[in-house]
């Protein structure tokens with residue numbers, strides 16, 4: 001064929017349309033010969049053949065051979081003529097002929113015939129399904145699937161971890177929810193965080209190529225001896241923060257008393273950031289002073305006199321002051337704690353900065369990643385915490401709002417999910433004794449639940465740090 005250089009692209013497009021207008025079972029038969037000579041079209045024994053049969057695997061013997069006066073044959077002739085077309089005007093004439101002849105009613109808009117034929121073929125060749133015996137349940141007895149059933153985080157087993165009757169049940173890693181959001185200064189909703197994080201974690205369950213060759217898969221209990229349990233949520237009253245936080249403390253304390261070979265180490269799902277103070281209190285009682293890695297856009301060491309004015313003691317403890325209290329209570333290894341991902345404005349810049357240092361924190365800002373890189377940040381963290389017991393707290397607002405819109409106080413200019421996960425995974429080897437992910441507020445999330453999904457990935461990183469250590 002003579003090349004139509006200036007019309008090449010348009011010609012190709014129109015020819016595709018013309019071919020589509022004429023397409024039917026016959027054309028498919030010509031275009032989609034799947035079997036090669038080595039595989040008999042009747043019974044090649046392949047998986048595809050066994051499932052789809054001749055509907056897909058139609059070889060030359062299955063091809064329809066239309067008679068000359070049938071529409072299939074007429075269209076085949078037109079397709080042959082298409083090969084001879086050398087100019088744009090002839091193509092348009094041919095296309096119009098093909099359209100008219102390929103339809104019983106030329107005005108008909110839909111390609112009804114094509115669908116009728118497909119359906120006919122499907123009914124003819126569909127695989128016969130043999131259903132099991134009515135009393136057979138081996139395929140459903142497990143009770144798990146990706147979009148239904150009772151949900152635990154990552155599908156881990158659950159029992160009542162707060163009941164003294166079960167204290168002898170082994171827990172190495174506990175996952176527990178802290179549904180609490182009455183310590184926030186701006187957007188609430190984090191009380192629904194644990195529920196949403198569990199739900200978003202339904203697809204968890206495998207080794208990832210990001211973590212270089214490893215055989216320990218936290219979700220496959222055959223690959224390790226770490227007992228991982230979803231303890232459910234600590235019931236926290238929504239009516240009095242003092243009682244609610246005390247309930248969480250007692251819940252975590254009870255988990256910490258379980259029989260364990262390497263813990264128990266608790267991963268808490270918030271809840272607003274206030275809950276971290278209770279998790280730190282229980283971790284401190286179990287492991288001694290901890291070095292806190294605080295991934296957050298805000299400092300959260302605010303002096304209660306600055307954040308809220310400290311008018312009452314009740315209001316003094318909130319999601320922006322809990323680290324002030326953690327330092328004051330002596331839970332922290334002073335000078336070995338780090339904020340990571342900071343970028344939110346101070347309230348009283350000079351005072352807040354000095355007070356933060358007095359609480360024992362160093363800082364890596366969000367933009368430091370541009371100069372330090374992932375490795376620089378990981379090295380700085382490791383050289384700061386050394387071999388001390390480490391508690392990691394990830395406020396999901398450390399991520400950029402594009403990566404985590406469902407949170408209480410968004411700040412522009414944060415990290416991506418990949419950057420956060422690379423830093424967390426880079427911490428392999430530290431002495432991690434507890435962790436949390438907080439401030440996931442599902443009512444403000446996208447309808448794709450991306451913030452909850454980010455939180456599941458953070459917990460997935462924690463699990464890997466704890467299991468493959």
Ligand SMILES: [Mn+2]
Pocket residue numbers: 273296298300319395439
């Ligand atoms: Mn925070």
